[in-house]
Amino acid sequence: MASIKDVARRSGVARATVSRVITNRGYVSAETRRRVEAAIQELNYIPNALGPSLHFKRTQTLALVLPDITGPFFGAIARGAEDAANRLGYHIILGNTDESDEKLEDYLLFLAKKQVDGFVFVPTSQDVPKTLQKHRIPFVTVDRQVNDDRVDAVRADSVGGAFQLTKHLIELGHRRIAVINGPQDVSTACDRAAGVIRAFEAAGFPEPPEIFWSEWSESLSYDRTKQLLTTVPRPTAIFATNNNLFVGVIRAIWEAKLRVPEDISLVGFDDIPPVVPSVLMEPLFTVAVQPTYEIGRRAVELLVARLEGKDADEYHHIILPVDIIVRKSSGKPPDMNLDN
Amino acid sequence: MASIKDVARRSGVARATVSRVITNRGYVSAETRRRVEAAIQELNYIPNALGPSLHFKRTQTLALVLPDITGPFFGAIARGAEDAANRLGYHIILGNTDESDEKLEDYLLFLAKKQVDGFVFVPTSQDVPKTLQKHRIPFVTVDRQVNDDRVDAVRADSVGGAFQLTKHLIELGHRRIAVINGPQDVSTACDRAAGVIRAFEAAGFPEPPEIFWSEWSESLSYDRTKQLLTTVPRPTAIFATNNNLFVGVIRAIWEAKLRVPEDISLVGFDDIPPVVPSVLMEPLFTVAVQPTYEIGRRAVELLVARLEGKDADEYHHIILPVDIIVRKSSGKPPDMNLDN
DNA sequence: GCATGAGGTCCCTTGTAGGAA
DNA sequence: TTTCCTACAAGGGACCTCATG
Numbered sequence: 001m002a003s004i005k006d007v008a009r010r011s012g013v014a015r016a017t018v019s020r021v022i023t024n025r026g027y028v029s030a031e032t033r034r035r036v037e038a039a040i041q042e043l044n045y046i047p048n049a050l051g052p053s054l055h056f057k058r059t060q061t062l063a064l065v066l067p068d069i070t071g072p073f074f075g076a077i078a079r080g081a082e083d084a085a086n087r088l089g090y091h092i093i094l095g096n097t098d099e100s101d102e103k104l105e106d107y108l109l110f111l112a113k114k115q116v117d118g119f120v121f122v123p124t125s126q127d128v129p130k131t132l133q134k135h136r137i138p139f140v141t142v143d144r145q146v147n148d149d150r151v152d153a154v155r156a157d158s159v160g161g162a163f164q165l166t167k168h169l170i171e172l173g174h175r176r177i178a179v180i181n182g183p184q185d186v187s188t189a190c191d192r193a194a195g196v197i198r199a200f201e202a203a204g205f206p207e208p209p210e211i212f213w214s215e216w217s218e219s220l221s222y223d224r225t226k227q228l229l230t231t232v233p234r235p236t237a238i239f240a241t242n243n244n245l246f247v248g249v250i251r252a253i254w255e256a257k258l259r260v261p262e263d264i265s266l267v268g269f270d271d272i273p274p275v276v277p278s279v280l281m282e283p284l285f286t287v288a289v290q291p292t293y294e295i296g297r298r299a300v301e302l303l304v305a306r307l308e309g310k311d312a313d314e315y316h317h318i319i320l321p322v323d324i325i326v327r328k329s330s331g332k333p334p335d336m337n338l339d340n
Numbered sequence: 341m342a343s344i345k346d347v348a349r350r351s352g353v354a355r356a357t358v359s360r361v362i363t364n365r366g367y368v369s370a371e372t373r374r375r376v377e378a379a380i381q382e383l384n385y386i387p388n389a390l391g392p393s394l395h396f397k398r399t400q401t402l403a404l405v406l407p408d409i410t411g412p413f414f415g416a417i418a419r420g421a422e423d424a425a426n427r428l429g430y431h432i433i434l435g436n437t438d439e440s441d442e443k444l445e446d447y448l449l450f451l452a453k454k455q456v457d458g459f460v461f462v463p464t465s466q467d468v469p470k471t472l473q474k475h476r477i478p479f480v481t482v483d484r485q486v487n488d489d490r491v492d493a494v495r496a497d498s499v500g501g502a503f504q505l506t507k508h509l510i511e512l513g514h515r516r517i518a519v520i521n522g523p524q525d526v527s528t529a530c531d532r533a534a535g536v537i538r539a540f541e542a543a544g545f546p547e548p549p550e551i552f553w554s555e556w557s558e559s560l561s562y563d564r565t566k567q568l569l570t571t572v573p574r575p576t577a578i579f580a581t582n583n584n585l586f587v588g589v590i591r592a593i594w595e596a597k598l599r600v601p602e603d604i605s606l607v608g609f610d611d612i613p614p615v616v617p618s619v620l621m622e623p624l625f626t627v628a629v630q631p632t633y634e635i636g637r638r639a640v641e642l643l644v645a646r647l648e649g650k651d652a653d654e655y656h657h658i659i660l661p662v663d664i665i666v667r668k669s670s671g672k673p674p675d676m677n678l679d680n
Numbered sequence: 681g682c683a684t685g686a687g688g689t690c691c692c693t694t695g696t697a698g699g700a701a
Numbered sequence: 702t703t704t705c706c707t708a709c710a711a712g713g714g715a716c717c718t719c720a721t722g
Contacts, residue, residue, distance in 0.1 A: 343691085343692060343693090344692065344693065345692080355692090355693080355694095356693095356694080356695085356696095358693095359693065359694060359695090360694095362693095363693095363694080365694095365695095366695095387692085387693080388691085388692050388693075389692095389693090390691080390692065390693085391691085391692035391693030391694070392692085392693060392694070393692095393693090394691095394692075394693075394694095395692090395693060395694050395695080396693095396694085
């Protein structure tokens with residue numbers, strides 16, 4: 001690989017002059033510039049970015065570490081992040097944690113060694129990872145919160161989304177609403193539970209609804225829902241707090257041959273991916289949709305702003321609104337007349 | 341950020357000694373090692389990988405450049421690639437091209453400056469990108485072919501998949517099969533057309549089926565299918581050669597209120613993502629499924645093998661088999677009795 | 681003031697050569 | 702001789718100072 005030295009020799013100038021040509025700084029005569037550019041062509045010279053990185057202590061590289069790039073939710077976040085990074089002159093290194101704390105710490109450490117300028121990551125626990133804490137590397141959390149306010153964070157309004165969905169069910173007349181939720185140590189699950197509870201309080205109900213905590217797992221959700229359908233009286237509506245859980249619920253409902261929404265109403269967080277047009281799905285699902293692409297985009301923008309020293313002392317929590325899309329999976333409860 | 345120099349000063353030894361402690365090479369007394377390790381702790385020292393990268397001309401970083409990380413096909417490829425890279429001690433920088441030649445070249449050039457060790461990319465045209473050709477940077481193409489055999493490549497068996505699907509339709513009795521295909525300058529589209537033609541030849545039919553070339557676009561596929569349904573006699577089966585096209589076909593069929601497979605049979609390349617369990621979809625689709633995760637994994641393994649100098653003169657074309665999953669969207673043609 | 685060259689320093693780490701105990 | 706450690710160069714580039722036309 002040709003280096004700046006080779007170009008200098010070939011064009012008969014000093015290294016500094018080549019540097020001046022490339023960076024477009026300082027005085028360079030037209031003739032010299034021509035000769036240098038010719039040498040660059042002939043040698044197929046590509047400037048080595050490691051030099052400047054070493055010099056400026058900047059690699060123009062960010063790390064994006066999330067549970068799993070496969071799937072529409074984190075996939076779209078990644079795309080939003082990559083687009084923003086690209087626009088701002090950065091590149092993105094990707095890491096998948098599969099929700100493992102250990103894997104997350106591994107990535108953080110290795111990528112810190114590689115001198116990435118900052119991290120965008122989805123927390124796998126409530127704690128700020130040690131590596132970041134110890135080494136004061138800039139970062140932005142996405143999707144989930146950590147138990148420290150002095151961080152930059154971008155996430156969707158889980159509380160609001162859950163509140164709206166629940167309010168929607170309540171307004172339709174539902175009282176026995178079951179919530180199939182994620183793990184208790186993940187902030188999005190807690191927030192969605194909080195939104196449900198708030199909606200019940202706002203409606204003046206004395207008792208909060210039953211909330212089932214587990215993993216973000218389709219099969220656990222399926223099992224739980226099957227069990228739930230045997231209780232008497234049966235819930236008139238089920239709220240699944242993410243995509244995976246929702247699928248488990250749907251499967252169980254389908255198998256029980258219940259009609260939606262005539263026998264039971266369903267609402268969920270995160271939309272069904274649009275690959276299969278919704279026209280194919282009966283019923284069409286009422287959901288809260290998170291602005292995934294925006295989450296990724298805003299996270300990178302926030303991180304880059306911090307890297308460039310804006311608002312050095314302030315921490316930003318960006319909470320993006322979710323869209324409530326009311327479709328056909330939610331309707332009046334079957335026992336409305338009995339209930340009231 | 342503390343550097344090796346700071347550690348050396350703090351522990352009262354030379355830089356090289358610190359290096360020996362870190363890399364576990366050469367002679368270091370137990371006492372010196374202890375002192376150095378203490379200093380590393382106290383200073384929160386993280387070795388800067390830019391140093392070794394400069395020295396060894398290796399960054400342990402690969403680039404993955406594909407059309408769009410969003411969506412199940414490239415998403416799974418990315419995951420397979422990242423897992424393999426991680427296992428082999430590499431990291432992955434991600435780029436999205438949106439099928440643009442220009443964006444692809446941009447990424448290649450910028451990432452070459454960053455000294456990535458090699459590229460895995462999805463070609464956006466039949467030509468090997470200039471940057472790679474000129475600078476002899478190792479690379480592996482995935483999914484699509486380029487018009488040069490002297491490259492490493494990993495892809496699924498499009499010809500075979502299309503052959504099998506078509507054969508399946510022919511065996512069911514179909515003769516008027518329409519193929520909704522991608523652009524003529526993308527190898528996967530050509531290969532799938534070739535597979536269809538080969539199946540017709542194998543069956544001893546004099547005429548090949550009608551193949552409609554366009555973009556990988558849902559809406560174009562939708563338009564084309566609507567038009568197609570007005571022809572007399574109507575095709576008895578449609579083969580959509582990728583996911584997007586398939587969705588367009590399905591939409592058009594749905595709107596025309598045709599029954600599948602009673603009125604018309606449908607087969608497609610790439611499965612519908614499993615987020616919505618197939619139990620929800622009527623009918624269940626007959627498809628050729630590509631081993632996406634494997635494609636990504638094998639591509640990175642192949643690239644790393646080349647980087648490490650194995651088989652320096654040989655080029656590997658890895659063609660992975662596709663799974664034909666026969667479900668309910670394909671059946672006997674409605675006019676079977678008339679036709680025969 | 682303009683245009684360049686020469687030379688050095690810095691960024692960080694590693695490998696080699698060689699000195700000292 | 703063996704063990705332990707230091708000094709130096711190299712790797713690629715940016716930038717700065719001086720000096721010289």
